[in-house]
Amino acid sequence: MEQLVVSTLPSWQNFYVIVGSAAGALTGLQFVVIALVAQRGIPAGMREIRAFSSPTVVHFCLALLIAAIMCAPWHVWWGISASLSVAGAFGIWSACKALWHARKSTVYKPDLEDRILYSGVPLLTYMALFSAGILFQSMPEIALVTVAAVSVVLLVMGIRNAWDTVTFIAVGNNQQNSTAPGSAGQINSP
Numbered sequence: 001m002e003q004l005v006v007s008t009l010p011s012w013q014n015f016y017v018i019v020g021s022a023a024g025a026l027t028g029l030q031f032v033v034i035a036l037v038a039q040r041g042i043p044a045g046m047r048e049i050r051a052f053s054s055p056t057v058v059h060f061c062l063a064l065l066i067a068a069i070m071c072a073p074w075h076v077w078w079g080i081s082a083s084l085s086v087a088g089a090f091g092i093w094s095a096c097k098a099l100w101h102a103r104k105s106t107v108y109k110p111d112l113e114d115r116i117l118y119s120g121v122p123l124l125t126y127m128a129l130f131s132a133g134i135l136f137q138s139m140p141e142i143a144l145v146t147v148a149a150v151s152v153v154l155l156v157m158g159i160r161n162a163w164d165t166v167t168f169i170a171v172g173n174n175q176q177n178s179t180a181p182g183s184a185g186q187i188n189s190p
Helices: 002-040 046-071 077-104 112-135 140-170
Strands: none
Touching (some): 112 140
């Protein structure tokens, strides 16, 4: 089995090079978004940033980390298994922390869509990553596909959340009674 995992990884190299490159670039762009929020003087508390913007950076960084783990020259499967499980555990902790900050937010109260897309989906995704790390021991083929799916979900989720922030900056901030920056960008009608 160990030989199967190690010999299968090279066929995933191109996938993870693409995912890792995208995650790295998108992480940098998220820093630009945060700089725009600060430059525009949009009122936001640290809780909102920790609940909505920081998790987006974590999604991109963990997608980059997964790509690095999967492209590393492993000679034993348990190294991949342990690395992915630790990354998944960190993601679970991060998602729970973001949920806690969102619930304690005073500037913006997340609606159902925000709770699902900023807390629920990430929590499930990181649980899948943690489980995939464990699955490498008994079902490496399923684990490989699960890790690939998690990587794509992290990228798509991060893109969606970053777009949400950008649309808030571009449109939402000009509206009366708009939501907090870094939130889902939903605009409340006057």
